[in-house]
Amino acid sequence: MAEKWKERAVIVRQDEIATNVYSIWFQTEKIAGAAKPGQFISVFGEEGSRLLPRPISICEMNKEKGMLRIVYRIAGKGTEEFSRYRAGAALSIMGPLGNGYTLKKKRALLIGGGIGIPPLVELAKQLKCEKQIVAGYRDEIFLAETLSKYGTLTIATENGSIGVKGTVLDAIEEKGIEADIIYACGPTPMLRAVKEYAARKGMEAQISLEERMACGIGACLACVCQSKETDSHTNVKNKRVCKDGPVFQAEEVEL
Amino acid sequence: MNTKVTIAGVELQNPVMTASGTFGSGQEYSELVDLNRLGAVVTKGVSKEPWQGNPTPRIAETYGGMLNAIGLQNPGVDLFVKRDIPFLKKYHTKIIVNVCGKSESDYCEVVERLSGEPVDMLEINISCPNVKEGGIAFGQDAKAVESITREIKRYAKQPVIMKLSPNVTSIADMAKAAEAGGADAISLINTLTGMKIDIHRKNFALANRTGGLSGPAIKPVAVNMVYQASHAVKLPVIGMGGIASWEDAVEFMLAGATAVSIGTANFYQPDTTIQVVEGIEHYLEQYGYQDVNEIIGMV
Numbered sequence: 405m406a407e408k409w410k411e412r413a414v415i416v417r418q419d420e421i422a423t424n425v426y427s428i429w430f431q432t433e434k435i436a437g438a439a440k441p442g443q444f445i446s447v448f449g450e451e452g453s454r455l456l457p458r459p460i461s462i463c464e465m466n467k468e469k470g471m472l473r474i475v476y477r478i479a480g481k482g483t484e485e486f487s488r489y490r491a492g493a494a495l496s497i498m499g500p501l502g503n504g505y506t507l508k509k510k511r512a513l514l515i516g517g518g519i520g521i522p523p524l525v526e527l528a529k530q531l532k533c534e535k536q537i538v539a540g541y542r543d544e545i546f547l548a549e550t551l552s553k554y555g556t557l558t559i560a561t562e563n564g565s566i567g568v569k570g571t572v573l574d575a576i577e578e579k580g581i582e583a584d585i586i587y588a589c590g591p592t593p594m595l596r597a598v599k600e601y602a603a604r605k606g607m608e609a610q611i612s613l614e615e616r617m618a619c620g621i622g623a624c625l626a627c628v629c630q631s632k633e634t635d636s637h638t639n640v641k642n643k644r645v646c647k648d649g650p651v652f653q654a655e656e657v658e659l
Numbered sequence: 660m661n662t663k664v665t666i667a668g669v670e671l672q673n674p675v676m677t678a679s680g681t682f683g684s685g686q687e688y689s690e691l692v693d694l695n696r697l698g699a700v701v702t703k704g705v706s707k708e709p710w711q712g713n714p715t716p717r718i719a720e721t722y723g724g725m726l727n728a729i730g731l732q733n734p735g736v737d738l739f740v741k742r743d744i745p746f747l748k749k750y751h752t753k754i755i756v757n758v759c760g761k762s763e764s765d766y767c768e769v770v771e772r773l774s775g776e777p778v779d780m781l782e783i784n785i786s787c788p789n790v791k792e793g794g795i796a797f798g799q800d801a802k803a804v805e806s807i808t809r810e811i812k813r814y815a816k817q818p819v820i821m822k823l824s825p826n827v828t829s830i831a832d833m834a835k836a837a838e839a840g841g842a843d844a845i846s847l848i849n850t851l852t853g854m855k856i857d858i859h860r861k862n863f864a865l866a867n868r869t870g871g872l873s874g875p876a877i878k879p880v881a882v883n884m885v886y887q888a889s890h891a892v893k894l895p896v897i898g899m900g901g902i903a904s905w906e907d908a909v910e911f912m913l914a915g916a917t918a919v920s921i922g923t924a925n926f927y928q929p930d931t932t933i934q935v936v937e938g939i940e941h942y943l944e945q946y947g948y949q950d951v952n953e954i955i956g957m958v
Contacts, residue, residue: 455723626715639735640734
């Protein structure tokens, strides 16, 4: 049983790192100390009319300083509220939540799409092996400099303004990138394509899913995804994204 | 000071419970909440066979509340009995199992299956707005409420709580029907049917189109219905609907509730139940009451 905490965490700094994409460093010794790459935290608003936490993936940790970073996009009023807080303000957060990636000592291919890119940072930092990182953006890029510190970075943009024009898979093919395992996070169409690619290549792929959540800890059954086999906990073909995921073996879920 | 309340002969150490569907069978929340301090854990609805539930998105946030259309996904009574009841038995709290079904005989089979289990009470869900068959279909007609209550009582070995829907013209009539059918207690309110539309996608926010509204936004509706129902029948009433603080809980008790359930608040404030347990004690102290039963139905 992994420990989790709900606490008030002070914002050490907040920056807009691309249009409507924000980065927060929280001071949170316990959560930062326990977190693993691919896990997420629940972030709670202060305003009162919006009750549910926003599940946001952990971008990276600084365990020495007891700090944890999230990078998120403004997607509605809840995340817009978060973006208004400055250093010194505090928010309620709960975590670390979910399972995270299982790190293997194999030639790794990290694939991120859009706001699915942030969790690749801590993953790339912790993977001790040969790493190829492919990041797909619409147009404006973020976290590219950070990612390139930890592996060979290839960028794909929809309009071709930077890097390869096209999808992450177009970039993988164009650059002839080879690997033994895939770790991916991004929108469902991208994950579907990654799953199909991994199956074709006979590679293991760990993919991180997103779904609307309420409790964030596996009790309410709001955020289920369809599983290939009957799940041992739910006893139906559903897995809980917040608790059994968000990271799944690609072949165990239907997308 | 006495905080114990008794419902249908079952003594609870305090009047605070969880609301069905918001707390699983307690396992996940046990990492954040000491279940030993709760009056009772009310489990998520359990049916004869495993239920898959509805497609996603299953929830949507609304002003001061949320809509859900989980669709009573559950592992079925066999796995529930094998796994969840033994888990809850480890704690010093009462176990109330919520039962759902698609037909009268479904409910009765589950109730019968639970008759030999160490379960303290049964709560019968005839008010879920999110499933096509069963659920609310039994809860919107007084004759149907009376008939299913009577049928379930024939099979039940534990006290039966009928969980009522607010989506009715007269909650008093439904409460009376449950009483006439032989219910031992009633609980209310379940969620209010609602809809949210995503104006950017120009589509329903929930895959099920409609869902059940819960959270602080529905509390005044719930307080009124608890008041109406508790004046209509002699049965003990378990009050719920938007309780997020001890003040809310006291309001329900003053309106006539013998016990209260915390639902949606668990999602954003996992220790709400504990705060309510402690807050009620402080309230009694503040006003010099020796016994929590003194405030039930005081207004």
